[in-house]
Amino acid sequence: xxxxxxxxxxxxxxxxxxxxxxxxxxxxxxxxxxxxxxxxxxxxxxxxxxxxxxxxxxxxxxxxxxxxxxxxxxxxxxxxxxxxxxxxxxxxxxxxxxxxxxxxxxxxxxxxxxxxxxxxxxxxxxxxxxxxxxxxxxxxxxxxxxxxxxxxxxxxxxxxxxxxxxxxxxxxxxxxxxxxxxxxxxxxxxxxxxxxxxxxxxxxxxxxxxxxxxxxxxxxxxxxxxxxxxxxxxxxxxxxxxxxxxxxxxxxxxxxxxxxxxxxxxxxxxxxxxxxxxxxxxxxxxxxxxxxxxxxxxxxxxxxxxxxxxxxxxxxxxxxxxxxxxxxxxxxxxxxxxxxxxxxxxxxxxxxxxxxxxxxxxxxxxxxxxxxxxxxxxxxxxxxxxxxxxxxxxxxxxxxxxxxxxxxxxxxxxxxxxxxxxxxxxxxxxxxxxxxxxxxxxx
RNA sequence: GGUCCCAUCGUCUAGUGGUUAGGACACAAGCUUUUCAAGCUUGGAACCGGAGUUCAAUUCUCCGUGGGAUCACCA
Numbered sequence: 001x002x003x004x005x006x007x008x009x010x011x012x013x014x015x016x017x018x019x020x021x022x023x024x025x026x027x028x029x030x031x032x033x034x035x036x037x038x039x040x041x042x043x044x045x046x047x048x049x050x051x052x053x054x055x056x057x058x059x060x061x062x063x064x065x066x067x068x069x070x071x072x073x074x075x076x077x078x079x080x081x082x083x084x085x086x087x088x089x090x091x092x093x094x095x096x097x098x099x100x101x102x103x104x105x106x107x108x109x110x111x112x113x114x115x116x117x118x119x120x121x122x123x124x125x126x127x128x129x130x131x132x133x134x135x136x137x138x139x140x141x142x143x144x145x146x147x148x149x150x151x152x153x154x155x156x157x158x159x160x161x162x163x164x165x166x167x168x169x170x171x172x173x174x175x176x177x178x179x180x181x182x183x184x185x186x187x188x189x190x191x192x193x194x195x196x197x198x199x200x201x202x203x204x205x206x207x208x209x210x211x212x213x214x215x216x217x218x219x220x221x222x223x224x225x226x227x228x229x230x231x232x233x234x235x236x237x238x239x240x241x242x243x244x245x246x247x248x249x250x251x252x253x254x255x256x257x258x259x260x261x262x263x264x265x266x267x268x269x270x271x272x273x274x275x276x277x278x279x280x281x282x283x284x285x286x287x288x289x290x291x292x293x294x295x296x297x298x299x300x301x302x303x304x305x306x307x308x309x310x311x312x313x314x315x316x317x318x319x320x321x322x323x324x325x326x327x328x329x330x331x332x333x334x335x336x337x338x339x340x341x342x343x344x345x346x347x348x349x350x351x352x353x354x355x356x357x358x359x360x361x362x363x364x365x366x367x368x369x370x371x372x373x374x375x376x377x378x379x380x381x382x383x384x385x386x387x388x389x390x391x392x393x394x395x396x397x398x399x400x401x402x403x404x405x406x407x408x409x410x411x412x413x414x415x416x417x418x419x420x421x422x423x424x425x426x427x428x429x430x431x432x433x434x435x436x437x438x439x440x441x442x443x
Numbered sequence: 444g445g446u447c448c449c450a451u452c453g454u455c456u457a458g459u460g461g462u463u464a465g466g467a468c469a470c471a472a473g474c475u476u477u478u479c480a481a482g483c484u485u486g487g488a489a490c491c492g493g494a495g496u497u498c499a500a501u502u503c504u505c506c507g508u509g510g511g512a513u514c515a516c517c518a
Contacts, residue, residue, distance in 0.1 A: 018518045053517055108489055110516050119516055133448095141493055145514085153516045161518050183447060184513045207449080214510065242455095245467095253466045272449095272456080277510065279454050282468040289493070324481045338479095355477090399477045406478075414479040 011043025015069075015076070016164070018050040019061035022225035025278065026179075026209035028068060029243040033206055034177040035074045036051040036244065036266040046171060047076040051083045052163050068226040072236050073259055080171060082163055089158035092166050092196055093120055093151070098172040100197040102151060120152035122161075122192060134175075134204035135271050141187040151186060165189050171196040179429060180205040180275070181216065200282040204268060207247045208275040217278065233302075234283075234331030238290035242283045247272045256289045277377045291323065299323060306332035308342060317424045318342065321416050341410050347435065348411040350440055358400040360441050366392075366401045367408060367438050374431055382423035387421060408437035 003175040015031035017023055038045040047069065051057035062081075069076070096102035102122050109115045118260050126144040133139050151162040158166075168176065183205050193200055211221040219225075229239055241257050249272070250265035257265070291299065296319070303322055306329075307315055318339070325335050340346075355363060370389065393401035402418050409421040409430060 016518090050518060056517070107516080110518055117516075128483090136448070139447075145445070158518085159516070164518085179512090180448065181512055182518095185518090205448085208512075246455065251457060253457080255467055274449050276456090277454060279468065282455065285468055321480085325479090337478080342506085356496075386476070393477080399475095402477050410494075412479090416480080417476070419476080 002016055002399070007176060011041040012046060012172050013038040013039055013043060013177055014046040014048050014168070014171065014173050016048040016050050016167075016178075017065055017100075018053065018056075019058060019065060020053065020056040021061060021219065022064055022227070023068065024217060024219065024223035025229075025243050026223065026226055027182060027438045028072065028226050029209060029246065030177060030179055031074055031263065032072070032204060032240060032244050033248070033271070034175075035298075036263055037175065037177060037204075037268060039263045040266045042148055043174075044072070044077045046078045046080065046173070048082060048167060048171070050160075051081060052158060052160070052161070053087075054083070057083075057319075058118070064225065064227060068230075071230050071363075072226070072240055074389070078171070082167060085170070086156060086158065088170060089152075089163055089166050090156055093155055093158065093162065096120075096122070096151075096192075096195060101196075103148075104155075105148075118154055119150055120155065121148040122151045122188075122195070122197060124148050125191065125195075129190050129327065131186060131200065131203055133183075134202055134268055135207075136273055138206065139183065141184075143187050143191060146188060151192065156408050159264075161185065161188050161192060165192045165196065167416075168201055169196070169384060173201050175202045175204060177204045177206060204271070209243075209246060210275050210277045212277055214277065231330075233332070234287050235290045235328070237293075238283070238287035238328075241290065242286045246276045246278065256286070257291070265299070266435040288326075291326070291329075302329050305333060306336050314342065314424060314426075321420060321424075341412065341415075345429075345436075346411045348407050348437055348440060352407045352411070352413050353404050353437055355400040355403045356413065358397070362400065363404045364441050366440055367434050367441075370401075370405060371431065371434055371438075374427055377422070378425065379427050382419055385422050386419040389422070403408055404437070405434070408434050 003051060013034040015034050017027060017031075035045050037043070047065075049062050049065065051062070053324070061394055093102065097104065097120065100123065103121055104118045105121045106116055106118055109117045117443070122145060124146055128140055128142050130138060148163070150159060152158045167173075186203055192195075201205040209217045211217050211223065213221065215221070217223045225277055228240065237258060241260070244257070244262050245255070248266070248270060250267065278312065300316065300319060303319060304310075304312075304315065305436070307318075307322075310318075322335055322339070324339070326332060353363065369392065373388065373392075377388060389405075403413075406415055406418040406421060407413060409415075409418060409425060416424075425433070
């Protein structure tokens with residue numbers, strides 16, 4: 001059973017989240033795999049919001065799911081809301097009851113109210129159910145200890161197992177890709193399918209994404225909603241790339257993929273069986289690689305939002321240096337602070353202008369010499385600046401020339417190299433700052 | 444506890460009945476045009492254990508061990 005062979009009927013997959021909270025990366029990875037599998041096979045990808053639990057489902061969570069999928073670029077072909085399918089759930093519920101395959105049971109409500117309710121229980125045939133999981137092979141379960149499980153809170157209030165089975169059938173789902181935490185649910189759902197005369201869909205249970213403590217990823221353990229990565233300035237292509245390669249690897253040594261490339265290389269047989277832990281550092285590295293993939297213009301547009309009061313000309317000179325410092329665009333706000341000296345002239349402190357045992361006089365001499373060659377420097381080319389200034393530094397002591405120069409221009413002892421500072425600041429501003437430093441050294 | 448799933452560097456993984464077990468992240472060292480960042484080079488780092496099958500097991504089988512999931516009138 002490989003996705004490389006062609007199926008006789010059209011592949012239809014679905015992502016079926018319940019809108020009861022903000023979904024994290026682990027949840028969306030299920031969507032990514034279902035999406036990749038459908039697209040790889042020219043199939044259909046369906047989004048179904050499972051909102052039958054009226055009390056816990058919230059519109060804001062549904063909106064967040066929609067926003068996240070759109071941001072990630074996972075376009076769905078059809079959209080369903082489970083709560084709008086209650087009629088057909090009731091229809092099949094009645095069918096089951098009339099055929100003696102389910103029955104109404106008068107029981108005390110579990111909410112402690114003491115009210116007697118008419119819930120619907122499935123008449124368990126108590127048999128061994130076997131299915132061939134596309135990822136892990138044959139899985140057999142004796143359903144006897146499941147007893148007559150509840151499938152509806154009332155004839156008009158279907159529960160998960162019934163609703164899922166009916167909707168998957170009615171929507172023509174051929175392949176169900178979901179987390180392995182659903183493996184125990186599969187036998188019950190297959191029992192209902194059999195009672196209703198539905199065919200069994202194909203199942204592929206994905207390995208779980210774990211927290212660093214090796215337990216299921218959860219909000220409580222710090223798992224962030226996908227939209228928070230959006231807010232922090234991560235690239236959707238990087239998030240996609242990163243989560244697709246957790247539990248899946250096409251083989252080979254390529255690490256960076258676009259969505260289209262992922263669709264191309266996707267192969268269900270290459271999905272991992274064991275669960276995996278999220279590695280934030282690799283996410284950051286992946287994101288940086290995707291930033292590098294962006295065009296100069298795309299990068300600039302975002303940088304400009306943070307460095308909004310910078311002159312375009314100066315910012316373009318600074319762009320490469322800025323990009324080098326970040327892993328995701330949200331870090332730009334820190335870089336704005338770090339690079340404040342590019343925008344506002346600041347006053348260097350005497351101690352930082354000094355270099356080891358070198359006398360003030362010598363430092364002043366070096367700075368004056370650099371000042372004297374300003375007219376000969378080609379300020380439109382950082383390499384040319386480097387050639388000339390470095391030659392002098394190399395002859396007269398790298399440290400005692402370059403360190404005071406850097407502090408003169410940036411006032412900091414940690415900054416880009418002085419050649420870059422000269423290039424970005426330009427001739428006029430550089431002269432002013434160096435003269436200012438000489439004054440401080442002279443006083 | 445019952446049931447089920449899983450097992451290659453710290454993490455994500457490639458891979459094979461015979462390999463120096465490969466790559467990436469992270470880490471360490473060195474280099475590069477002082478510092479920071481980036482980049483480059485090098486390095487340390489893994490087949491859970493035991494039995495069986497076999498000329499040969501990391502790979503196949505079984506048993507352990509370990510980890511995980513699940514046992515709702517949630518999904």
